Every structure is written in C-alpha cells, then in structure tokens.
Amino acid sequence: MKKKHIYRYSLLVLLMSAGLLSCKKNDPTVKDNFLNYQIPDVPVTSNYTVGAFYYTFTTLNANVTQIPTVGKYGYTNGLPPAGIMQQHIADAGIAKIDYFIFSVRSPTLDNKNYLVDSTTVNAFLNAPNSAGINFALSYNLNTGLLGITNSGGTTGNGVTVETDPVKLAAFYNDFKRLAFFLGKANYQKVNGKYLLIINNAQDLNSKDNVALYKQLRANLSAMGFDLYIVGMQNRWSPPERYYYRFQNCTDAMYEANMGDVAGDNDRYWNFPQYTDQNWAYWKKTIEAWNMEFVPCVMAGYNYQINNPTTNQLSVQRTADGSWYKTFTNVAKRNASKSRLIFVDSFNNFSVDSQIEPTQAYGNTYLDITRQAFKLN
Structure with missing residues (x-):
C-alpha cells in the first residue's frame, strides 16, 4: 500500500513538472507585445x-x-x-x-488681439497668389474672457458659459463676426459645409452643449453658412472624457x-x-x-527650444525625415471617410514642428507631405 502511494505521488510530481515545463515554453516574450509591430507604408x-496650422510670432526664439x-x-x-506670405x-x-x-x-471680447489675428488673415488674402490655396479659421476659445471655469462654482462643476448672459451673447456674436471671412471665395469647405475649428473645445463648459452648438449653427445658417465644426481635445486623452461636450455637437474631433x-x-x-x-x-x-476623426501630424517636437535645461526627450529631426514619414502613415491608417488631415504646423519654430523650408533641410518636409497625402 505504501509503495502504491509513493507511485501516485511520483506520478503527480512528474505531471506537475511537465506542466511547468509546458508553461515555460509559452511564456510571453517581447514578440508577443501588442506594440511589437511596424507601421506599414500606406499607399495613396x-x-x-490637408490643412496646415499657420503661426505668427514677433521674433524667432x-x-x-x-x-x-x-x-x-x-x-x-x-x-x-513683404513677400513672406507670398512665399509661404x-x-x-x-x-x-x-x-x-x-x-x-x-x-x-478681445478685439485688440483679434485685430492682430485678422491682420494676418488679411495679409494672406491680399497676397497676389492667395487664390491658389484655401484657408480656414480656428476659434481660440478663451475660457477666462468668457467667465468659464471647469471646477468650483456653486455646484462644484464649474461656471458655465450661460451663467453670464452678456458673455453668452458675446460668444455667439464672435461667430457672426467671423462670417465675414467665411464669405470669401477661397474659404475651405468640407462636404459643402464651411469648416470651423474650435480650439480647446473640451473646455467649453455649458449647461447643455448640444443646445449651445445647435444655436451656434442656427445663427450662422441664417447668414447662409452651414458649418462643419471640428473640435479640438487635448493630447493623449480618451474621447469619452468630455463626450458631453462633443457628442451631437461637433462634426469631427x-x-x-x-x-x-x-x-x-x-x-x-x-x-x-502608441499613437496608432x-x-x-x-x-x-x-x-x-x-x-469623424481628423489625424493631426507634426514634423517634430523640441522641448529644449523654450526650456534649454529640461531633460524631457525631444523628437530630433533626421535628414531623411523618417519620423515624420512614419507619422503620416499612422495618420492615413486612421483617417475617417472625408480623408481630412491636419499638419501642426506650417511654421511653428518655437517647438520645431514646422514643415516650412529651412537652410538645413530645404524642401524635405514639403516633399514628404505631398508624397504622403497626394496622388503622384
């Protein structure tokens, strides 16, 4: 009887050892990681x-x-x-x-700075070759001017734009005034509608964002402009975080x-x-x-330009623009049916995201942009 128990115990140990060895053969490796893949070239x-964000600055850093x-x-x-806008x-x-x-x-609410912004737009419109390219506007949402907060207040949920009727009226009036530019012959349209981008739209705290956007659209529609609105949300965040400020409000994000x-x-x-x-x-x-989802690509990002002592890792440009090329393929893999792409930026030298030609890399980033998104 004792021998029989020893035999059973030995057999059990043997089976357990075999099981452990079997498990070891199937242990996960680097190859099993869901991020272990290469971004393929996506043919056009x-x-x-393609729309490129255009920046203004007083001097180069x-x-x-x-x-x-x-x-x-x-x-x-x-x-x-003189001549800069024409060259751009x-x-x-x-x-x-x-x-x-x-x-x-x-x-x-910010007319002095609006005059600065509109001067740039008018410089574009007055350029002798401006008919060769369209333009669109990105409304720079300033929550401070509108009295909006996203926390605190009597409810703890912040102060909504409706709290001050005068500022709510100013918000609606802003877009009515921007209709002047929407009426230009080369204003950009998407599916026959006038493209309007709202910067930091995740901060547009309203009692009812659906009603707010509905009224905004109605105001512009009465002036002859049906809108295609793209709302910006801050980087590396899930869309559900602010769903109530976008869903049934904007056409794209x-x-x-x-x-x-x-x-x-x-x-x-x-x-x-990660981006893919x-x-x-x-x-x-x-x-x-x-x-719809609009992928927004960049040619680089350099933290040290604005903060030389920071130890954050910056994207360093390479002679062949390989990082940017890969980024454009990520964008093409994830574009929605209207095939909209944003490039940030044309000329934002403050973070080295520009595709504007420079003495070092010439037209490299212009060429990559064309080859990535247009038929040859």
Missing part, C-alpha cells in the same frame, strides 16, 4: 485634404537652430514682412497643402500636439505604435457617435 489611393530659407522673420502686430503660399503649393488654418481670438509626449518616455520610445493604438481607438469611438 485618392487624395487626402534665440534657441531656434533651423533658419527659414527666406531668412529670419517676424510679424509686426500680425503683419508679415508658394511653399504650400509644393506640398500640395489645401488650406492654411489661422487662429483668431474673440472679436467681441482631433487631438492636438501628439508629439508632446508630456514626459511619458514610453510614448517617446514607442511613439508610432490611440488613434484607432479614437476613430472607432467617435465614428460610433456619427462623427
């Missing part, structure tokens, strides 16, 4: 519609190492030096960019400044895969809301 079967081909320049109260439009033509996106502040990895080194080292997974989730989620 039909053109994408002293830490900027990429010198524009046109030489160093700045804007005086929004006005570029010509450069955009090389990249086959469809339109520039100009940021505008509140015409009603995008995430800004993905190249700013916000100190997360995993995002830096696995940037294409993020955008695939975004696309699936908001398309289920009957909205």
Whole structure:
C-alpha cells in the first residue's frame, strides 16, 4: 500500500513538472507585445485634404537652430514682412497643402488681439497668389474672457458659459463676426459645409452643449453658412472624457500636439505604435457617435527650444525625415471617410514642428507631405 502511494505521488510530481515545463515554453516574450509591430507604408489611393496650422510670432526664439530659407522673420502686430506670405503660399503649393488654418481670438471680447489675428488673415488674402490655396479659421476659445471655469462654482462643476448672459451673447456674436471671412471665395469647405475649428473645445463648459452648438449653427445658417465644426481635445486623452461636450455637437474631433509626449518616455520610445493604438481607438469611438476623426501630424517636437535645461526627450529631426514619414502613415491608417488631415504646423519654430523650408533641410518636409497625402 505504501509503495502504491509513493507511485501516485511520483506520478503527480512528474505531471506537475511537465506542466511547468509546458508553461515555460509559452511564456510571453517581447514578440508577443501588442506594440511589437511596424507601421506599414500606406499607399495613396485618392487624395487626402490637408490643412496646415499657420503661426505668427514677433521674433524667432534665440534657441531656434533651423533658419527659414527666406531668412529670419517676424510679424509686426500680425503683419508679415513683404513677400513672406507670398512665399509661404508658394511653399504650400509644393506640398500640395489645401488650406492654411489661422487662429483668431474673440472679436467681441478681445478685439485688440483679434485685430492682430485678422491682420494676418488679411495679409494672406491680399497676397497676389492667395487664390491658389484655401484657408480656414480656428476659434481660440478663451475660457477666462468668457467667465468659464471647469471646477468650483456653486455646484462644484464649474461656471458655465450661460451663467453670464452678456458673455453668452458675446460668444455667439464672435461667430457672426467671423462670417465675414467665411464669405470669401477661397474659404475651405468640407462636404459643402464651411469648416470651423474650435480650439480647446473640451473646455467649453455649458449647461447643455448640444443646445449651445445647435444655436451656434442656427445663427450662422441664417447668414447662409452651414458649418462643419471640428473640435479640438487635448493630447493623449480618451474621447469619452468630455463626450458631453462633443457628442451631437461637433462634426469631427482631433487631438492636438501628439508629439508632446508630456514626459511619458514610453510614448517617446514607442511613439508610432502608441499613437496608432490611440488613434484607432479614437476613430472607432467617435465614428460610433456619427462623427469623424481628423489625424493631426507634426514634423517634430523640441522641448529644449523654450526650456534649454529640461531633460524631457525631444523628437530630433533626421535628414531623411523618417519620423515624420512614419507619422503620416499612422495618420492615413486612421483617417475617417472625408480623408481630412491636419499638419501642426506650417511654421511653428518655437517647438520645431514646422514643415516650412529651412537652410538645413530645404524642401524635405514639403516633399514628404505631398508624397504622403497626394496622388503622384
């Protein structure tokens, strides 16, 4: 009987050992990681519609190492030096960019800065070659001017735009005043509707965002402008976080400044895969809301320009623009049916995200943009 127990025990140990060995053979490896894949080249079967964010600045930061081909320049109260805008439009033509996106502040509550912004837009419109490219506006949502907060207040849920009827009226009036630009012949449209971007739309705290956007659309529709609204949400965040400020409100959404990895080194080292997974989730989620996703690509992101002592990892440009090329393929994998693409930026030298030609890399980033998003 004792021998029988020993035999059974030995057999049990043998089976357990075999099981452990079997498990070891199936232990996960690096190859099993869901991020272990390469972003494939995505061929262009039909053109994408590309808009590039256009920036203004007084002078170039002293830490900027990429010198524009046109030489160093700045804007005086929004006005570029003679010939600069004309050259920028010509450069955009090389990249086959469809339109520039100009940021505008509140015409009603921030008129002084709005005049600066509108000066830049008018400089574009007055350029002799402006008919060759379209433009669109990005409304720079300033919660402070509108009296909006996203926390605190009597309820703890912040102060909504409806709290002050005068400022609510100013908000609506801003868009009525912007209709002046929407009426220009080369204003950008999407599916026959006038494209309007709202910057930091996740901060538009309202008692009823659906009603707010419905009224905004009605106001502009009465003036002859049916809107296609794209709302911006801050980088590396899930779309559900602010669903009540976008769902049934905007036509599309995008995430800004993905190249700013916000100190997360995993995002830096696995940037294409992290962004691809993020955008695939975004696309699936908001398309289920009957909205579109607009991928927004960048040519680089350099923290040290504004803060030379920071130890954050910056995207360093390479001679062949390989990081940007990969980013454009991530964008094509995740674009929605209208095939909209944003490029941030045409000329934001303050973070080295520009595709504007420079003395170092020439037209490289213009060429990559054209080859990535347009049929040859």
